[in-house]
Structure formats: C-alpha cells, structure tokens
Amino acid sequence: MTSAEKYATAAYLVVLAVVLLYLVIYAFKLQRLSRDVEEIAELARTRSGAPETRIPGE
Amino acid sequence: MLLLAGIALAFYWVPMAPLEGFRQRIFYIHVPVALTAYACFGWGAWKGLRLLWTRDQRHDLESYTAIHIGTIFGILTLVTGSIWARTSWGVWWSWGERQLVLFLVLFLFYSAYFMLRYSVDPGPRRANMSAVYALFGVVLIPISFLAIRLAEDLIHPVVFDRDVGTNLAGSQLFTFVVCLAGMLVLAAALYLNELTGKRVDARLRELRESLA
Numbered sequence: 001m002t003s004a005e006k007y008a009t010a011a012y013l014v015v016l017a018v019v020l021l022y023l024v025i026y027a028f029k030l031q032r033l034s035r036d037v038e039e040i041a042e043l044a045r046t047r048s049g050a051p052e053t054r055i056p057g058e
Numbered sequence: 059m060l061l062l063a064g065i066a067l068a069f070y071w072v073p074m075a076p077l078e079g080f081r082q083r084i085f086y087i088h089v090p091v092a093l094t095a096y097a098c099f100g101w102g103a104w105k106g107l108r109l110l111w112t113r114d115q116r117h118d119l120e121s122y123t124a125i126h127i128g129t130i131f132g133i134l135t136l137v138t139g140s141i142w143a144r145t146s147w148g149v150w151w152s153w154g155e156r157q158l159v160l161f162l163v164l165f166l167f168y169s170a171y172f173m174l175r176y177s178v179d180p181g182p183r184r185a186n187m188s189a190v191y192a193l194f195g196v197v198l199i200p201i202s203f204l205a206i207r208l209a210e211d212l213i214h215p216v217v218f219d220r221d222v223g224t225n226l227a228g229s230q231l232f233t234f235v236v237c238l239a240g241m242l243v244l245a246a247a248l249y250l251n252e253l254t255g256k257r258v259d260a261r262l263r264e265l266r267e268s269l270a
Contacts, residue, residue: 004081007145011084011138012065015091018134022248029255036262043269 061240064090064233072233081145086233088138090241092161095135096199098128098245099168103196106189118185119260121192123253125171127245132165160202167195 001009064086072083102124109117139158140150152158171191178184 004145007141008081008083011141012087014137014141015087015134018130019244022130026251026255033255033258033262036259036266040262040265040269043266047269 059240060236060243064237064240072229073227081142084138084142084145086237088135088142089234090238091131091138092135093238094241094245095128095131095165096202097242098124098131098249099164099192099199100196101249102128102168103192106192109185109189110193113182115182115185118188119256120253121189122175123249123256125168125192127249127252129165129168129172130248131241131245132161132168135161136165157202160198164195164198164202167198171195 072086102121105117105121105124108114109121139161143152143158144150171188174191175184175188178187
C-alpha cells in the first residue's frame with residue numbers, strides 16, 4: 001500500500017469512525033431516555049395508585 | 059446506501075487523476091463533508107431567522123440541532139482536510155491558506171455557539187440570543203466558500219470554476235454527486251434523529267416536573 005493509499009483510506013475511515021461513535025453515543029442516549037420513561041411511568045403509577053401494567057411488546 | 063455507493067465508486071470506479079494520483083480520492087469525502095457542514099450551519103441560521111420572525115420556540119431546538127450536527131461535520135472537514143494537506147503538501151496544516159483558516163474561524167465561531175447557549179438560562183432570551191448568533195455565523199459561510207477563489211497565493215485546488223465550469227471528468231463528477239447526496243442524506247438522518255431525541259428529552263423533563 002502506497003503512502004497516498006494509506007492517507008486516502010485513513011480519511012474515509014475517520015469519517016466512518018466518527019459516524020459510528022456518534023451512533024454509539026446516541027444508543028446510550030436512547031437507553032437513558034428509556035430509563036427516564038420507566039421512571040416517569042413509575043412516578044405516574046405511584047401518584048394515581050393504579051396497579052403496574054406491562055407495556056405491550058416488553 | 060448512497061454514501062457507501064459513493065465510497066465504492068471513489069475507490070473502484072473513478073479513474074486515477076493524472077496529477078494528484080490516488081490521493082485525489084480524498085476529494086470525494088472531504089468536499090461533500092465540508093459542503094454538508096455549510097448546509098447544516100445554513101439550516102441552523104435559517105431556523106434562527108424563523109424563530110426571530112415567528113417567535114415560535116420550536117425553531118430554537120431545530121436551529122441548535124442543525125448547528126450541533128454541522129459542528130460534527132466541521133470536525134470531519136478539518137480532519138479530512140488535514141489528511142489531504144499532509145499527503146499533498148507534506149504538512150498537516152498551513153496557516154497561510156485563507157480557505158483553511160476561514161473554515162477554522164467558522165468552525166470555532168459555531169463551537170462558541172454552545173458556550174453562549176449554555177451560559178444563559180433556558181427560555182426565550184436564550185433562544186433569541188442563540189438565533190442572532192447563528193445568523194451572524196452564516197455570514198462567514200460565503201466568505202469561507204469564496205476565499206478559495208479570492209486568494210491569490212493559492213495552493214488549495216479549485217475544482218469548480220466559474221469560467222470553465224467543472225475540472226472534473228464525467229465519472230468523477232458523478233461520483234462526487236453521489237457522495238454529496240449520500241452525505242446530505244446522512245446529515246438529514248442524524249439531524250432528524252437528534253431532533254427527535256431532544257424533543258422526547260424535553261417532553262420527559264416537563265412530565266417529570268409536572269408529576270413531581
């Protein structure tokens with residue numbers, strides 16, 4: 001592999017790596033949002049005194 | 059898919075450039091990334107203008123998200139540009155190049171947007187300040203874009219010229235357009251995902267406050 005080929009490949013890999021990193025960060029964010037939804041649902045149940053219901057699909 | 063197709067075309071289909079050789083293939087990722095960064099900053103400024111015009115706070119989050127995504131593409135522009143500079147000029151950065159320095163100024167300007175935004179409490183005042191700042195930044199985009207043509211001591215290559223049109227062959231232009239379309243679609247997907255996430259986050263915060 002020539003020097004030019006290495007640099008060109010590196011440029012493309014950097015872009016792909018950053019996009020992948022962004023997706024990983026976004027996945028963590030979705031996990032946090034999911035936990036927040038659970039927490040708020042629990043809070044709402046406690047306040048209303050309603051029994052726990054399962055979310056369809058879980 | 060468009061982006062992957064563009065990358066495949068850039069590596070396996072486009073003929074080798076006579077002067078630049080293999081390193082010319084960086085062009086197909088670097089320029090679309092840079093144009094996408096400009097598009098994101100421009101979209102952020104447009105949403106800022108819409109906010110100031112309509113006073114609809116919805117545009118604040120859209121402007122912020124566009125600038126957020128634009129900053130990511132700005133980092134990629136600087137990194138891929140540096141890689142190209144290293145292989146072409148033998149240096150990672152040249153302070154004498156107005157195009158590079160102006161893009162860096164644009165990038166730093168929009169990076170400071172986040173400092174401004176988070177130094178003010180959430181509300182209409184922060185939204186208005188952010189919108190005005192985003193609008194000021196958009197002035198730098200045409201300057202940064204035209205710097206390459208205005209510079210006299212130029213070593214940054216000019217591909218699209220007003221007099222001769224494009225310096226690209228048919229296959230090169232086609233690959234460039236596919237890569238650009240792919241990059242814009244990627245940015246749009248990231249923007250919509252990020253925007254949805256931020257909206258859900260804000261809504262959950264409101265719900266939590268109302269339930270507490």
